[in-house]
Amino acid sequence: xxxxxxxxxxxxxxxxxxxxxxxxxxxxxxxxxxxxxxxxxxxxxxxxxxxxxxxxxxxxxxxxxxxxxxxxxxxxxxxxxxxxxxxxxxxxxxxxxxxxxxxxxxxxxxxxxxxxxxxxxxxxxxxxxxxxxxxxxxxxxxxxxxxxxxxxxxxxxxxxxxxxxxxxxxxxxxxxxxxxxxxxxxxxxxxxxxxxxxxxxxxxxxxxxxxxxxxxxxxxxxxxxxxxxxxxxxxxxxxxxxxxxxxxxxxxxxxxxxxxxxxxxxxxxxxxxxxxxxxxxxxxxxxxxxxxxxxxxxxxxxxxxxxxxxxxxxxxxxxxxxxxxxxxxxxxxxxxxxxxxxxxxxxxxxxxxxxxxxxxxxxxxxxxxxxxxxxxxxxxxxxxxxxxxxxxxxxxxxxxxxxxxxxxxxxxxxxxxxxxxxxxxxxxxxxxxxxxxxxxxxxxxxxxxxxxxxxxxxxxxxxxxxxxxxxxxxxxxxxxxxxxxxxxxxxx
Numbered sequence: 001x002x003x004x005x006x007x008x009x010x011x012x013x014x015x016x017x018x019x020x021x022x023x024x025x026x027x028x029x030x031x032x033x034x035x036x037x038x039x040x041x042x043x044x045x046x047x048x049x050x051x052x053x054x055x056x057x058x059x060x061x062x063x064x065x066x067x068x069x070x071x072x073x074x075x076x077x078x079x080x081x082x083x084x085x086x087x088x089x090x091x092x093x094x095x096x097x098x099x100x101x102x103x104x105x106x107x108x109x110x111x112x113x114x115x116x117x118x119x120x121x122x123x124x125x126x127x128x129x130x131x132x133x134x135x136x137x138x139x140x141x142x143x144x145x146x147x148x149x150x151x152x153x154x155x156x157x158x159x160x161x162x163x164x165x166x167x168x169x170x171x172x173x174x175x176x177x178x179x180x181x182x183x184x185x186x187x188x189x190x191x192x193x194x195x196x197x198x199x200x201x202x203x204x205x206x207x208x209x210x211x212x213x214x215x216x217x218x219x220x221x222x223x224x225x226x227x228x229x230x231x232x233x234x235x236x237x238x239x240x241x242x243x244x245x246x247x248x249x250x251x252x253x254x255x256x257x258x259x260x261x262x263x264x265x266x267x268x269x270x271x272x273x274x275x276x277x278x279x280x281x282x283x284x285x286x287x288x289x290x291x292x293x294x295x296x297x298x299x300x301x302x303x304x305x306x307x308x309x310x311x312x313x314x315x316x317x318x319x320x321x322x323x324x325x326x327x328x329x330x331x332x333x334x335x336x337x338x339x340x341x342x343x344x345x346x347x348x349x350x351x352x353x354x355x356x357x358x359x360x361x362x363x364x365x366x367x368x369x370x371x372x373x374x375x376x377x378x379x380x381x382x383x384x385x386x387x388x389x390x391x392x393x394x395x396x397x398x399x400x401x402x403x404x405x406x407x408x409x410x411x412x413x414x415x416x417x418x419x420x421x422x423x424x425x426x427x428x429x430x431x432x433x434x435x436x437x438x439x440x441x442x443x444x445x446x447x448x449x450x451x452x453x454x455x456x457x458x459x460x461x462x463x464x465x466x467x468x469x470x471x472x473x474x475x476x477x478x479x480x481x482x483x484x485x486x487x488x489x490x491x492x
Contacts, residue, residue, distance in 0.1 A: 024122060026048065026049055029051075030051070032049065032051065033051060034051060034124060035052050035109070035126075036049040036122070036124055037122075037123040037125070038116075038121070039082065039121045039123055041082070041119060041121065043067065044066070045063045045064055045065065048063060052069075056069070056099075056100040056101060057101035057102070058101050066123070069098050070096060070097070070098055070099075071097035071106055074096035074098075077094060078094070078111070081093075081094045082121060084113075085113035085114075086115070086118075086121065089115040091112060091113065091115070092113040094111050095108070095111070096108075096111050097109065108127075108128055109125040109127055109129075110126045110128050111124070112124045145165045146165055147166075148165065148167060150246055150247060151165065151168035151172070151226070151246070151247040152244070152245065152247075153165075153245045153247075155242060155243045156242050157240065157241070157243075159243075160182065160183055161179050161180055161181065168247070171224060171226075171249070172187050172218055172224075173220055173222075178219075184245075188217065189215045196212070200212065207232050209230065209231045211230075212228055213228075213250065214227075214228045225250040226247040226248055226250055227248040228247055284317060284321070287310075287314060288311065288314045288318075291307050291310050292311070294307060295311075335374065335375060336374070336376060337372070337373055338371065338374040338376045339370075339371055340374075340419060341366040341367070341412055344366070344380075344421060345366070347383035347387060348362050348383075348387065348410060351391060357391045359406065360406040362408050364409075364410045365409070365412070366412050367412045367413050372486055372490075374466055375466075378465075381458070381462065382463060382470075383423070386423050386456070386459060386482050390423060391425075392427075394407075394427040395427075397428045397477075404426075406425075407426050408425045409424045410422070410423050414488075415485070418487055418488060419486045420486075421483075421486070422483050423482045424479060425479050427480060428476065429475050429478050430472065430474040430476070430480055435472055438456050439456050439457055440457060463484055466486060466487075467490045468485055469484075470482060470484050471485075
C-alpha cells in the first residue's frame with residue numbers, strides 16, 4: 001500500500017508574488033481534508049488551509065511557528081527534513097506526529113515537503129492515524145496467527161486458500177506454497193458426503209458461523225481429525241469478502257474415546273465371563289468325573305489313551321474358566337508392600353527354567369529400592385505371562401532365522417510419579433493394526449492350539465486393578481516392548 005496518496009497539483013499560474021516572496025494561494029486547499037501549510041525556510045507559518053482550524057481547532061491568524069503544531073518528539077526530524085528540502089529543492093517525506101489545540105489528541109501523519117521557491121516550502125500533512133492503527137492490528141494478528149498452535153486458514157469467496165499459518169502446514173504436511181491458491185479439498189479425505197459440504201457452504205454464505213468435525217488426509221496419507229470452525233470475513237457494510245477457518249485437533253479426544261470404549265468393552269466381557277464360567281464349569285466337572293470312572297474300569301489301551309486326551313482338554317478348559325473368573329471378580333488377595341525388582345527377578349527365573357527358553361539370553365536392569373503396595377502373586381503372573389509370550393515370539397523368529405540370538409530385556413526405572421517395568425524382545429513383532437486387539441479375550445497372534453488368548457487380557461485386568469497402565473510398542477520383524485506403569489503412591 002502506498003505511503004502517500006495524492007498531492008494537489010499546482011502550476012506556475014498558482015504562484016503569487018507577495019512582499020517580494022513567491023508563494024501559493026493557500027485557499028486552493030481549503031476544501032481538501034488534509035493539512036496544508038506554507039512555510040518559510042525557518043519553519044515559520046506563512047499561511048495554512050481551513051482544515052487546520054476545522055480539525056485541530058487552531059486560530060489560523062495566530063499560528064506562527066510550525067513547532068507549536070508538532071508533537072515534541074517529531075520536531076528535530078522535521079527540522080532536518082525542512083533543511084533538506086530547502087537545500088536540495090527536491091520533495092522530502094517523513095512520518096511525524098501533530099497535536100490539536102488542546103494537546104490531548106495526537107495524530108500520526110505522513111508529511112511531504114515540496115519546494116516552491118527559495119523562500120517558500122509547501123507542507124502537506126496526511127492523517128494516517130487510522131491507517132497505522134489498522135496496520136498495527138494486522139501486524140499483531142499475523143504474529144498471533146503465525147505463532148498459535150491451532151491451524152488457521154483464510155480463503156477467498158471461491159474457497160481458494162490465500163493464507164495458512166505455520167501450524168496448518170505442520171499439521172497437514174504441506175508447505176505453504178503448496179496450499180496457497182488451492183482449494184482445501186487438496187487434503188480432503190473424501191469421507192464426507194456432498195450434503196455435508198453443501199450445508200457448510202449454505203451456512204457461511206448466509207453470513208453465519210459453521211462448526212463441524214472433519215476428517216482430512218496429510219500429505220503422507222495419514223488421517224487427522226479436527227473440529228473446524230469457519231467464520232465469514234465481512235466489511236463494515238456486511239459484504240462478505242472471504243472466510244476464516246480455525247482447526248482444533250481432535251486426536252487426543254478420539255484416542256480417549258477409543259480407550260473409554262475399550263475399557264467399557266472389557267468390563268462388559270468380564271461381567272459376561274463370570275456367568276459363562278459358572279454355566280460351563282458344572283457340566284465340565286461332570287464330564288471330567290465320568291472320564292475318570294471309565295478310565296478306571298476299562299483295560300482297553302486305546303480307550304485309555306483317548307480318555308487321557310479328554311482329561312488334558314478338560315484341564316485346558318478349566319484353566320481358561322479360572323482365568324475368566326479371576327479377571328471378572330475383584331481380587332480377595334491382600335495388598336502388601338512389594339519389591340518390584342525382586343518380584344520381576346523371580347518371574348524371570350521361573351520362565352528361564354522352561355525348556356523353550358534355554359537358548360535365549362535374559363538381561364535384567366533394575367532400579368533398586370522401590371516398594372509398591374500390590375498383590376505380589378498377581379503382578380508376578382503379569383510378568384510371567386508377558387515373558388512367556390516373548391519367549392514364543394523369539395522362537396517363532398528363529399524359525400525363519402535359525403542363527404539369530406534370542407534376547408529378552410527386562411528393566412525398571414522411574415518416570416514421573418510412576419515405576420516403569422519394560423519387557424522387550426527381538427522376536428517376530430506384532431503388526432500395528434493388531435496392537436489394539438491383543439488385550440481382548442481369546443485373541444492371540446499364535447498358531448491355533450498354542451495359546452488361549454487370555455494371558456494378556458488377564459494381565460491387563462491385573463495392572464488396571466492396581467491403577468496402572470500397560471502399553472505395547474512393536475513392529476513386525478523388529479521385536480516387541482511392553483511398558484507397564486505402576487503408581488508409586490496409589491490411593492486405594
